[in-house]
Amino acid sequence: MTEPPSPDVRPGAAPPRRARRLLLVHAHPDDESINNGVTMARYAAEGAHVTLVTCTLGERGEVIPPELAHLGGAALGEHRLGELTAAMRALGVDDFRLLGGPGRYADSGMMGLPDNDDPGCLWQADVDQAAGLLLDVVREVRPQVLVTYDPDGGYGHPDHIQAHRIAMRAAELAAAEGHPIAKVYWNRVPRSTAESAFARLREELPGLPFAEAAGVRDVPGVVDDERITTEIRGEGTAPAAKAAAMRAHATQIEVAGEFFALSNELAQPLFTTEYYELVRGERTGAGREDDLFAGIGETP
Numbered sequence: 001m002t003e004p005p006s007p008d009v010r011p012g013a014a015p016p017r018r019a020r021r022l023l024l025v026h027a028h029p030d031d032e033s034i035n036n037g038v039t040m041a042r043y044a045a046e047g048a049h050v051t052l053v054t055c056t057l058g059e060r061g062e063v064i065p066p067e068l069a070h071l072g073g074a075a076l077g078e079h080r081l082g083e084l085t086a087a088m089r090a091l092g093v094d095d096f097r098l099l100g101g102p103g104r105y106a107d108s109g110m111m112g113l114p115d116n117d118d119p120g121c122l123w124q125a126d127v128d129q130a131a132g133l134l135l136d137v138v139r140e141v142r143p144q145v146l147v148t149y150d151p152d153g154g155y156g157h158p159d160h161i162q163a164h165r166i167a168m169r170a171a172e173l174a175a176a177e178g179h180p181i182a183k184v185y186w187n188r189v190p191r192s193t194a195e196s197a198f199a200r201l202r203e204e205l206p207g208l209p210f211a212e213a214a215g216v217r218d219v220p221g222v223v224d225d226e227r228i229t230t231e232i233r234g235e236g237t238a239p240a241a242k243a244a245a246m247r248a249h250a251t252q253i254e255v256a257g258e259f260f261a262l263s264n265e266l267a268q269p270l271f272t273t274e275y276y277e278l279v280r281g282e283r284t285g286a287g288r289e290d291d292l293f294a295g296i297g298e299t300p
């Protein structure tokens, strides 16, 4: 990735927009660190404006540490906001927001549960209305790059599916009013990378604090290698920052070296290269990009 020009801020003037502006849209606190921790840390360290919008507080999640098992509902949501704040500190990201404000949209629970019928949950949200709230952020930040999930939300969770729909609708609305987001990416993992990572996990499992290993099918967004357009490699301090951010989400994630598990206790690889599929905008060159902003000129 190239070094963007540092903004010249004249005394008294409002600081100009930073040259590179990345917007990520996620469903729950923890998704951003799992999917994009390296990417967020690298761009934040390079001086880009990294904005995270999380759609719910994750108050219907399970809780891993026994000493926190008493947390549930609003108390868990508040606790997870604290975890998100700590994770953002670890990644060096200072602009993170809840869509419509904390508690505007409730966690919908896993697909098929009665929780999905909660009238206040994200799964029941009016997508256009929610996209309008996200459009307010787009109008303020004017991101050149948007990252979100694929149409299945990576693994079929209702909040992930809705986060995808809201993000893609907001991108449509921004384009319709003359301020298109230049490049839109979906979180992906190339199948060959997932398969080799799980082969290594199975070898190392006896030395890990996890009883079982998950499988490739449990990893969100796995696609054939040729669909991968972009990879952001963990360099410098970014891998350690990602692991620290994931550890900050202690109610949801247990990290052990280059692996982690969610509350289902199924070990999976902690990827320190993060992969994307470009779905809107111009691809640069024939091979994989190494920069989400590749091909984007300086935009005010």
Ligand SMILES: CC(=O)N[C@H]1[C@@H](O[C@@H]2[C@H](O)[C@H](O)[C@@H](O)[C@H](O)[C@H]2O)O[C@H](CO)[C@@H](O)[C@@H]1O
Pocket (backbone or CB within 6 Å): 028, 029, 030, 031, 058, 059, 060, 061, 062, 107, 108, 109, 110, 157, 252, 262, 263, 264, 265
């Ligand atoms: C990574 C992610 O999206 N987590 C969601 C998910 O949590 C999973 C859920 O509790 C499931 O029952 C467990 O087996 C699994 O281990 C959890 O990761 O769904 C939660 C409820 O909607 C959500 O709060 C959490 O962030």
Ligand SMILES: [Zn+2]
Pocket (backbone or CB within 6 Å): 027, 028, 031, 157, 160
């Ligand atoms: Zn999630």
